[in-house]
Every structure is written in C-alpha cells, then in structure tokens.
Amino acid sequence: MTPSSRVTSEEGAPTPRQREIVDLVEQQGFVAIEELARSFDITQQTARRDVNALCTAGLLRRYHGGAGLPSTVENIAYEARQVLNLEGKRRIAELVAQEIPDHASLFLTLGTTTKEAARALSDHKGLRVITNHLQIASMLSGCKDAEVMVAGGTCRAIDGGVTGEMTLDFFNNFKVDYALMSISGIEPDGTLFDFDYREVRLLRVIIANARRVFLLADHTKYNRHALVRAGNIVDSIDALFTDSAPPPALAEVLAENGVAVHIAD
Template sequence: MRVLTACVPMSHTESSESVDASSVDVTSVDTSGAPTATGDAAQASLNPRQQALFDAVRRDGFLTVDELAARFDVTPQTIRRDINALAERKWVRRYHGGVGLPGGAENDAYDARQTHLADEKRRIAVRLAEQIPDHASIFINLGTTTEAVARALSRHRGLRVITNNLHVAAMMSSYADAEVIITGGVVRARDQGVTGEATLDFIRQFKVDFGIVGISAIDADGTLRDFDYREVRVAEAIIAQSRTVFLAADHSKFGRPALVRLGHLSQVDALFTDRPVPEGMAQVIAEAGTVVHVAD
C-alpha cells in the first residue's frame, strides 16, 4: 500500500469561486421537507390517505403518480388532488408525473447521511464493485455511497485510486494492494471533502479507467444535481477525465430537489441503484443510453 498526497499550488480563487447563474436552479419553497408553522392543526386537516402519501414521500424521496395510485387503489386524478393539497402547504413539490420533497438549498448532515439507507448503499456498492476489474485506475468522489463502494473494493488487487474524499483515502490506504492518491485542495471539516481550484487542476492531469460518482439528486428529465457548487465542479472534472463513468445513487435520489446542475444521465455509462427506476424516467434513461444495474 502506498499513499500519495498531491502538492499543488493553491489558486487565489480558492475561496472566491463565482456561481454561474445559468447552472443554478433556485426555488422559493420551504427547505425543511416537513410541516413547520402549520403544525398539528394543519396535519389534522389531512385525510388518512394524504397523510400516508406524505409519509411515503418523506421515506422514498420521489414517487410517481401511477405508483401512488396503485399503492392506495385510487385513480391518478385522486392522487393528483392529494398532491395538490400537500403542495399548497409546501410539504411536497409537484414534478412531471410524480411528487417529491420540497427544498434543495442544502444537504443533510454528513453523519446522518452515513446511516441513512445504509443497507441499500451497501448493496449498490457490492454490485458496482463487481464491475471494476483488478488493476484498474479509478476516481472516487465525495459521498457516503461512494464510501460504501470503496469498502466493497477491499479485495481488489492492484487498484490505483484518486480521491478527494479523506474518508475513502483513510479506508483504502489500509488495503494491502492499493495505491491511493489524495488530490490537493482545501479540506472541509464537516465532511472531510477536498475541494477548490487546486483539486480541479490535479484531477485534470489524469485520465482513468473508471470514475465512480455519487450524486444528491436526479431530476425527472435526467438532470444530475447536487447541493454544493464546489463539489459539482469536482464531479464534472471526474466525469470529463474518466473513460467510463459509474453513478451510484439509491432510490431516494430520484426526483429529490437540489440546487446546482451537475450534468445529465447521458454522460453516465452505468447507473447503480437499489430499486427499479421510476416508471416516468425509464424512457429518459433509455434515450440517454445509460445501463441500469439494480442491486439485489
């Protein structure tokens, strides 16, 4: 095992990156994804099906109208009325063909994300790791699902890993037959991610076999989104410098709102997830040419 740390000069733009307004989707809805000022009185005004629908959206992140109609044994028109009732309270957000949580300004705390859907992430990681051959070169970006992938690669031989995720670097540096390279840049205390212009400059020096990318949200039209502009720029660089791009995303990412546009599914060779994709997205994924792997 060898660990290499990048020594790249820091750019003066490290702490003053400007956001391209054309890449940012800002919504003026409540960002909590749950009842706030309305309280118990507003919840009492919901019928049992509407309350159950809201609970399902909070649990799954995104559901199609057809899925909900089948689940509650009612017509799609009835489900749309229920969605409208919840959307008026800003508890959910309407999407084409479905419903998801509102908001999108910031992600959940990193430690909370590490335990959320942990088994689903583990299964996704195992399935993805099966597609990585020994002696491959790979990028791994920041994220709890990509950490699970790093864990699933423990038995691989001869890997060369470049990462901006210090959790991944610490984990994989203990593997007997892996070389780990840490990008340059600024380390963030909240999640041990490395970002900034130095990170981008470093990544652009390499061309690897596989880019393993995690994501915060996938829109119904196939747009990939995240919450942090600096993380998005790192992911964009990884995608550009990878011969094959693997996206790891659990089912809660479909239809979830997030602030910054990262790219599109058409830039992804394979999507690894834990459930069949929402029916409304099947055609989008087919047109994108992305292969979908559903973990058992």
C-alpha cells in the same frame, strides 16, 4: 383503520407507505397531516410520526399542519446521510464492485455511497485510486495492494471532503478507467443536481477524465431537487447503479439513450 406499520424500516430506509407519502408531496408540493391520514387510512398521530421520520431523514420538510419538499439550497446533514438507507447503499456498492476488475484505475468522489463502494473494493488487487474524500483514502490506505492518491485543496470538517482550485488541477492530471460518482438529485428528465457548486465543477472534470462513468445513486435521489445543475445523465453517465427501479419517466429516458441500469437486489 389499518394497523400502522413501523415508522421506518431497517437501516433508516423509508417504509413503503413513507415512499408513497414522499411521492404525494412531490406531486403536490405540500400535503396536510389530515389529508395524509385520510389518503392512507391511518390516524393523524401515525401520519405525524411518518412525516417526522421523513423530515429527520431529510426527505421532507415539516411545515405547520403538514409537510413540503426539502430545501433546494441545503443538503441533509452528513450524519443523517451516513445512515439513511445504508443497507441499500451497501448493496449498490457490492454490485458496482463486481464491475471493477483488478488492476484498474479509478476516481472515487465524495458521497456516502462511494464511501461504501470503497469498502467493497478493499479486496481488489492492484487498484490505483484517486480521491478527494479523506475517509475513503484512510479506508483504502490500509490495503497493501492498493495505491491511493489524495487531492490537495480545502478540507471540509463536516465530511473530510477536499475541494477547490487545487483539487481541480490535481484531477486534471489523470485519465482513469472508471469514475465512481454520487449525486444529490436526479430529476425525471435525467438532469443531475447537487448542492455545492465546487463539487459540481469537480464532477465535470472527473467525468471528462474517465473512460467509463458509473453513477451510484439510491432511490432517495429520484426526483430530489437541489440548486446546482451538474449536467444530464444521458450525456455524462455510462451506467446507473441503484437499489430500486427508476421512476417511469426517468426509466424511459435511460432506455431511449442507452444508459445501462443495474439494480441491486
């Protein structure tokens, strides 16, 4: 038996073995604990710890005797998303902030990675920010050289996100230089998915009203399934900012269609 590695790495990111476990479950749909122990030459106790950690992170769902794919109709709890791969999200945020010049106008959508991007943009000068994320608005409102406009609508208690018809109308009033957006899942053919139809409707408006669209998505979004189709990355996105190289099938789609990929080291 090989010595067991830590159950999770720093900042809640999965370990290399846990990433392989997720890949295996995505290929098969369900994997038994006994099979994981044999495949990775670890004890069943270690396999259970890995599965439990991945279930806590929302990357897998625990079933009797093993693990399967997470729900396609319910997102990971917001508290868990805020700490899941936080270091990777911060690296993505720093990278995308380098691409945004001073005195730019931009949309910032809902999402934990876009929230980190707002933090990384706090030293920019002369920004004009339109957002429906109250946490982002609060964060940037303290920057004396930034103007922040907040959409009206229905506010969700869980994350401070504002959605609804009023929100759509508000965003339709603008045409900005950049949109920084997040998504719940990216399938191998580039299809983008999210869990909330109201958010997807707003994303479509945001994409239509931005001159350049940057997708901020860490590696946990690859091959992740959700309910609502939000379009395809090749039709909607100018550049993907991520913390790990896309899987081969997705990488081929991006390359064939000229979508730039920026990987944060």
